[in-house]
Amino acid sequence: MKRSIFKALFVIFILFGFLPAYFTLAEAKSPEKILIGHPACLSGKYAKAGEQALGGIKACIDWVNNVYGGVKLEGKKVPLKYKYYDCESKKEAVTSFIGRLITVDKVNVVFSPYSSGLTLRGAPVTESHGMLYMDHGGANNKIFRQGFRYIVQTIGPATSYHQGTLNMIHKIDPKAKKVALAYEDSEFAKMVMHGAEEHAKKLGFDIVFKRTYPKGVTDLTPLLSALKATKPDFIIGGGHFEDGQLFNRQMADLDINSNALSLIAAATLPAFYKALTNMAEGVMGPSHWEYGVKYSAKEAKKVGLDWIGPSQDEFVTLFKKGLGKEIIPDYHAAEAGAQVLAYVLAAEKANSVAPDKVRAALGDLKFMSFYGGWDVDDTGLQVGHSMVAVQWQMGKRIIVWPEEAQTGGVAYPMPTFAEKAKGKVAVPR
Amino acid sequence: MKKESTKYYPLIPVFAAYLVLFLIGRNVPGMWQLVAMLLFYCALGQAFNIFLGMTGYVDFGYVAFMGVGTYGMALAITKLAHIEGLGIAIIIIGFVMALFMATLLSLAVGAVALRLRGAYFAIATIGVNEGLRFFIEGARIWNGSEGLIFTAQLNQILGRETASTLMTFWADIMVLIIAVSAAFITLYYIRSKIGYALTALREDEDAAKVMGINVTKYKIIAFVTSACFAGLLGAASWALKTPYVFPPEVFEIHYTIEAIIIVLLGGSGTLLGPVVGGLIYGISKYYLSIFIPGFQLLIFAPIIIIIIVLFPEGVVGMLKNRFKDSALAQFII
Numbered sequence: 001m002k003r004s005i006f007k008a009l010f011v012i013f014i015l016f017g018f019l020p021a022y023f024t025l026a027e028a029k030s031p032e033k034i035l036i037g038h039p040a041c042l043s044g045k046y047a048k049a050g051e052q053a054l055g056g057i058k059a060c061i062d063w064v065n066n067v068y069g070g071v072k073l074e075g076k077k078v079p080l081k082y083k084y085y086d087c088e089s090k091k092e093a094v095t096s097f098i099g100r101l102i103t104v105d106k107v108n109v110v111f112s113p114y115s116s117g118l119t120l121r122g123a124p125v126t127e128s129h130g131m132l133y134m135d136h137g138g139a140n141n142k143i144f145r146q147g148f149r150y151i152v153q154t155i156g157p158a159t160s161y162h163q164g165t166l167n168m169i170h171k172i173d174p175k176a177k178k179v180a181l182a183y184e185d186s187e188f189a190k191m192v193m194h195g196a197e198e199h200a201k202k203l204g205f206d207i208v209f210k211r212t213y214p215k216g217v218t219d220l221t222p223l224l225s226a227l228k229a230t231k232p233d234f235i236i237g238g239g240h241f242e243d244g245q246l247f248n249r250q251m252a253d254l255d256i257n258s259n260a261l262s263l264i265a266a267a268t269l270p271a272f273y274k275a276l277t278n279m280a281e282g283v284m285g286p287s288h289w290e291y292g293v294k295y296s297a298k299e300a301k302k303v304g305l306d307w308i309g310p311s312q313d314e315f316v317t318l319f320k321k322g323l324g325k326e327i328i329p330d331y332h333a334a335e336a337g338a339q340v341l342a343y344v345l346a347a348e349k350a351n352s353v354a355p356d357k358v359r360a361a362l363g364d365l366k367f368m369s370f371y372g373g374w375d376v377d378d379t380g381l382q383v384g385h386s387m388v389a390v391q392w393q394m395g396k397r398i399i400v401w402p403e404e405a406q407t408g409g410v411a412y413p414m415p416t417f418a419e420k421a422k423g424k425v426a427v428p429r
Numbered sequence: 430m431k432k433e434s435t436k437y438y439p440l441i442p443v444f445a446a447y448l449v450l451f452l453i454g455r456n457v458p459g460m461w462q463l464v465a466m467l468l469f470y471c472a473l474g475q476a477f478n479i480f481l482g483m484t485g486y487v488d489f490g491y492v493a494f495m496g497v498g499t500y501g502m503a504l505a506i507t508k509l510a511h512i513e514g515l516g517i518a519i520i521i522i523g524f525v526m527a528l529f530m531a532t533l534l535s536l537a538v539g540a541v542a543l544r545l546r547g548a549y550f551a552i553a554t555i556g557v558n559e560g561l562r563f564f565i566e567g568a569r570i571w572n573g574s575e576g577l578i579f580t581a582q583l584n585q586i587l588g589r590e591t592a593s594t595l596m597t598f599w600a601d602i603m604v605l606i607i608a609v610s611a612a613f614i615t616l617y618y619i620r621s622k623i624g625y626a627l628t629a630l631r632e633d634e635d636a637a638k639v640m641g642i643n644v645t646k647y648k649i650i651a652f653v654t655s656a657c658f659a660g661l662l663g664a665a666s667w668a669l670k671t672p673y674v675f676p677p678e679v680f681e682i683h684y685t686i687e688a689i690i691i692v693l694l695g696g697s698g699t700l701l702g703p704v705v706g707g708l709i710y711g712i713s714k715y716y717l718s719i720f721i722p723g724f725q726l727l728i729f730a731p732i733i734i735i736i737i738v739l740f741p742e743g744v745v746g747m748l749k750n751r752f753k754d755s756a757l758a759q760f761i762i
Contacts, residue, residue: 042723099462146580
């Protein structure tokens with residue numbers, strides 16, 4: 001009897017001793033797959049950006065699984081999978097799909113939809129589930145001042161849009177001091193303006209003009225006449241394609257000349273040059289990424305960063321394959337793709353897919369990919385990615401800044417409008 | 430006595446639908462956010478139906494009342510966040526502000542626009558919505574085009590955990606309460622002198638006037654009631670669930686279009702219609718987005734057209750006619 005009791009106790013001891021160890025081992029085992037969830041904007045007002053993001057994510061997942069071999073966890077290569085739903089660019093759908101992705105599909109990370117508003121809409125849901133939320137479409141800096149713990153940004157914040165261009169002018173023309181700011185009165189453009197103003201002052205520029213104009217403006221001559229009187233060396237501004245085009249056209253009408261002109265959103269688009277032809281020569285615009293950038297493993301080594309991901313040309317090929325369309329990716333695709341790479345590096349660094357651990361690893365991560373640099377501050381705000389400055393030269397878009405990405409020199413000062421009317425084009429220095 | 434109690438029978442299917450939604454949301458994993466979306470659509474339809482369904486007037490600027498309601502809550506939180514010890518009272522103040530602002534706007538708009546009819550009324554209300562948005566942006570009031578983001582303030586006032594529960598659960602419960610209240614008020618109006626007057630003016634406004642009905646008074650009652658629910662809905666579903674306000678998003682006319690579709694799908698002027706319309710609209714969009722992401726609207730649009738063609742009076746309108754002489758008639762109005 002005593003012996004049987006002893007035996008039973010022994011078995012119980014063994015069971016209780018080893019079962020937890022078994023479960024600990026089971027937990028530590030690497031997962032069979034890593035699932036990325038995404039309420040994508042495939043229809044509605046952000047459909048174009050959403051489609052690009054979808055292509056970028058698919059391209060980088062393809063690269064990770066088939067070229068990189070998968071995500072290395074616990075000595076095993078784990079493939080990435082992608083689950084997305086179309087949120088129709090609507091906030092009600094964003095929260096319902098994020099809820100589903102986390103609780104039904106059991107994703108390991110959620111990628112945000114496009115725009116600051118929709119990104120903000122999803123954040124409380126991901127926070128309440130302790131889920132990592134990666135932002136490739138919300139540029140508003142205020143997102144990162146709200147105290148969210150699981151959000152990490154890949155897109156450059158709105159305040160950084162004109163920083164690169166200002167740095168470039170500061171370097172190539174230290175004598176240029178007078179800056180004019182004229183932006184559209186919108187949430188995004190005003191955030192860009194605040195950032196530009198702050199950075200310009202830091203570099204020692206004088207803000208000689210600062211004004212906003214309403215959305216849907218049809219006449220900028222009163223504003224531009226006032227701007228002309230301040231004789232700026234450098235004009236930055238814009239908001240959307242239509243007002244950017246109007247800005248440039250009416251500057252030509254009023255013969256307002258400055259050494260440089262940089263317009264957000266409009267100047268980087270091919271339609272801008274098509275609409276303005278020679279008048280667009282020398283005009284610049286900031287972009288998160290442009291096809292043609294020269295980021296490479298070699299450039300990464302030069303600046304002391306790790307390199308990961310496909311080359312630009314590989315990315316373009318995979319993007320076309322992913323979407324099944326013959327279109328060139330734009331910056332929406334590149335930033336969404338780079339976000340996949342950031343997640344992969346962080347998961348490998350954390351050797352886990354636990355959101356807390358990956359979030360902590362993302363905080364310490366610095367790397368370069370085809371998209372450029374990547375680094376975030378404590379709040380998750382992107383601080384390592386520089387915007388590229390694009391300039392129209394002889395009818396072509398040339399990346400003139402930063403130096404590690406440039407495809408040509410800058411044409412500075414740009415030709416005057418009178419010269420452009422006679423057919424003069426922008427030629428690099 | 431018997432008659433008095435049967436008066437409220439039509440509320441049974443409405444409340445049953447909301448109860449089932451609530452139970453599914455709480456007990457089936459991963460369903461709460463879907464239920465929250467469905468509740469939003471049902472509440473939107475229920476609130477809009479009070480005016481469109483009962484008067485026949487189409488208010489294309491309806492979203493403006495949701496917009497000002499959202500601002501009411503946002504302003505209460507951002508302006509009063511510094512006062513210590515307010516706690517959850519700030520949410521109550523927010524709802525009062527939302528109600529006040531929506532009432533004020535609806536009285537101002539109603540006094541002018543309700544003198545117009547048909548397309549003229551519809552155009553005038555669109556003008557109010559767009560005008561208000563541009564006024565906020567242009568005059569730079571309430572932080573203008575930059576909008577207000579106030580998650581940090583909510584965290585500060587309520588604490589992180591409470592604020593998180595508020596945004597992901599209690600805001601949806603408030604939407605449910607708004608939907609239920611709107612249904613109750615709709616039935617009260619239908620069964621009272623207000624409802625009879627509104628039915629008369631919907632069928633023939635001039636004849637109603639000749640019969641001595643003060644049509645302006647009853648139109649304003651329906652308009653203000655509907656607007657008040659929109660304001661509360663904006664405060665709960667937009668300001669609390671999503672603690673930010675950007676003018677282009679809260680004055681987006683798309684929401685008015687959705688409200689019209691929901692009411693017409695379910696049955697304009699019926700009590701159960703907005704619930705049925707909201708559920709058909711929300712569920713079909715949701716599952717089509719899951720099964721054919723990116724292409725759901727190609728399927729969804731024909732579904733809407735087919736329903737409208739087959740049931741011109743809406744699904745509930747059709748049911749009402751079918752069960753006219755049966756015991757079910759007392760539940761479906």
